[in-house]
Amino acid sequence: MSGSEPVRPDQGLFIVFEGGDGVGKSTQADLLCRWLTEAGVECVRTFEPGDSLVGTKIRQIVLDPATGDLAPRAEALLYAADKAHHLYELVEPALRRGAVVVCDRYVDSMLAYQGAGRVLDIAEVERVARWATGDLRPHLTVLLDVDPSEAVHSKVDKDRLEAAGDVFHQRTREYFLQLAARDPEHYLVLHARDSVEQIAAAVQDRVHQLVSAPPGRLVS
Numbered sequence: 549m550s551g552s553e554p555v556r557p558d559q560g561l562f563i564v565f566e567g568g569d570g571v572g573k574s575t576q577a578d579l580l581c582r583w584l585t586e587a588g589v590e591c592v593r594t595f596e597p598g599d600s601l602v603g604t605k606i607r608q609i610v611l612d613p614a615t616g617d618l619a620p621r622a623e624a625l626l627y628a629a630d631k632a633h634h635l636y637e638l639v640e641p642a643l644r645r646g647a648v649v650v651c652d653r654y655v656d657s658m659l660a661y662q663g664a665g666r667v668l669d670i671a672e673v674e675r676v677a678r679w680a681t682g683d684l685r686p687h688l689t690v691l692l693d694v695d696p697s698e699a700v701h702s703k704v705d706k707d708r709l710e711a712a713g714d715v716f717h718q719r720t721r722e723y724f725l726q727l728a729a730r731d732p733e734h735y736l737v738l739h740a741r742d743s744v745e746q747i748a749a750a751v752q753d754r755v756h757q758l759v760s761a762p763p764g765r766l767v768s
């Protein structure tokens with residue numbers, strides 16, 4: 549199958565973890581992937597930005613404090629380029645062979661950070677993000693929510709985005725919550741400071757509903 553053919557909704561399962569910086573997304577993405585793998589399901593654990601050769605370079609530009617001030621539209625286009633290449637190289641091939649793709653951040657991060665955070669027109673940012681991703685949407689987005697003061701501030705060495713300030717991070721949090729409230733069928737919102745085990749169990753419950761009984765066979 550050529551890389552240009554669209555992914556169909558009945559192929560694989562696409563699960564995304566979203567939320568502010570340092571809320572526990574990587575921890576939960578790892579646990580979910582381990583749980584799926586132990587159940588015999590192929591799981592591809594990935595992240596944005598940066599999980600490709602090109603993406604590594606883009607990640608370095610957008611997150612390195614040495615980049616300094618970057619035009620908000622340029623920042624949005626760099627994140628969009630990372631997404632386009634990430635889908636082309638890793639996510640879409642994995643979904644086509646029926647795998648579960650577990651991704652740490654996706655389009656919602658761009659809407660929340662470049663749209664609500666940088667105060668670009670969110671509808672315009674969304675058009676760019678949807679174009680970059682061929683409008684591929686997750687079957688489920690797990691939003692880990694907590695006040696940014698309980699996560700971002702706990703880090704000493706902040707990257708460019710983490711250092712964007714309290715007001716910026718409050719705006720991103722509120723926008724993530726708005727996205728989830730609009731589409732409860734495709735979102736699971738969990739309190740990010742519940743215990744790691746409690747969160748993992750709630751995620752497994754919801755994902756279990758999406759994964760069919762024989763290991764490796766998926767329904768959407």
Ligand SMILES: Nc1ncnc2c1ncn2[C@@H]1O[C@H](COP(=O)(O)OP(=O)(O)OP(=O)(O)O)[C@@H](O)[C@H]1O
Binds near residue numbers: 568569575576652742
């Ligand atoms: N439920 C939790 N309660 C308290 N601490 C947690 C919880 N989950 C993860 N942590 C801790 O919070 C820190 C950040 O976790 P993690 O790297 O998973 O977050 P993240 O959202 O992926 O971060 P980033 O946005 O920086 O990539 C780690 O020290 C981790 O052990």
Ligand SMILES: Cc1cn([C@H]2C[C@H](O)[C@@H](COP(=O)(O)O)O2)c(=O)[nH]c1=O
Binds near residue numbers: 654655661
């Ligand atoms: C995908 C995506 C990410 N961001 C921001 C969010 C974070 O501050 C960093 C990524 O760092 P992490 O440690 O890997 O979470 O980038 C963004 O602004 N826009 C996006 O589309």
